[in-house]
Amino acid sequence: MDLSEAVACCSPLVAEPLSAEHSVELARVFKAMGDPVRLRLLSLIASHAGGEACVCDLTDVFDLTGATISHHLKVLREAGLISGERRGTWVYYRVRPDLLARLSAVLVPGSAIRDAAVAR
Amino acid sequence: MDLSEAVACCSPLVAEPLSAEHSVELARVFKAMGDPVRLRLLSLIASHAGGEACVCDLTDVFDLTGATISHHLKVLREAGLISGERRGTWVYYRVRPDLLARLSAVLVPGSAIRDAAVAR
Numbered sequence: 572m573d574l575s576e577a578v579a580c581c582s583p584l585v586a587e588p589l590s591a592e593h594s595v596e597l598a599r600v601f602k603a604m605g606d607p608v609r610l611r612l613l614s615l616i617a618s619h620a621g622g623e624a625c626v627c628d629l630t631d632v633f634d635l636t637g638a639t640i641s642h643h644l645k646v647l648r649e650a651g652l653i654s655g656e657r658r659g660t661w662v663y664y665r666v667r668p669d670l671l672a673r674l675s676a677v678l679v680p681g682s683a684i685r686d687a688a689v690a691r
Numbered sequence: 692m693d694l695s696e697a698v699a700c701c702s703p704l705v706a707e708p709l710s711a712e713h714s715v716e717l718a719r720v721f722k723a724m725g726d727p728v729r730l731r732l733l734s735l736i737a738s739h740a741g742g743e744a745c746v747c748d749l750t751d752v753f754d755l756t757g758a759t760i761s762h763h764l765k766v767l768r769e770a771g772l773i774s775g776e777r778r779g780t781w782v783y784y785r786v787r788p789d790l791l792a793r794l795s796a797v798l799v800p801g802s803a804i805r806d807a808a809v810a811r
């Protein structure tokens with residue numbers, strides 16, 4: 572199952588019990604976010620001018636080797652939280668706002684409730 | 692720093708780079724959610740009638756020992772995601788919707804943007 576599909580699938584946690592299958596996919600995404608360096612990378616990329624950042628924008632912020640930064644970027648990418656595009660020398664990363672919005676919606680039923688109210 | 696404070700503190704990830712200090716606190720919460728069993732427990736508690744569940748409601752769902760379930764509940768509790776109250780024989784667990792709402796808001800700037808627009 573594609574990860575964005577898994578996240579799209581799921582009702583808010585409070586609406587109904589999460590299935591075993593979906594919990595595995597969702598847990599992968601949260602686990603990727605369960606590290607301070609990865610959360611900061613995600614935030615640096617998301618808040619960077621133009622909504623994208625290359626490794627060259629990210630490495631100076633941390634007292635970590637390039638290899639370590641690359642490892643964390645790979646975990647974020649494999650979790651579907653960021654996408655990368657090579658242009659010339661650098662890979663440019665962007666967050667996937669659709670996935671973040673879906674994750675956000677899984678945590679609170681607010682938007683679902685609002686949507687239902689509007690539809691009535 | 693109290694955990695709900697840490698989560699309350701933080702602007703949406705896309706609004707500005709997350710500080711090193713806040714990233715540690717936030718990562719702890721996401722790490723607690725980075726496990727399929729814990730996500731299902733969270734969802735089972737959140738969606739249970741009355742918004743609370745005791746261990747007796749949770750153990751039958753999983754093919755796991757009571758000790759394992761208790762361990763996962765402890766991790767969720769230490770992350771501030773659930774609270775527990777002993778009444779008679781059982782501890783009753785509730786999710787903390789305030790914390791989930793704040794986590795959700797960290798992931799998308801939607802509500803912050805809407806609030807700012809309203810305030811203008």
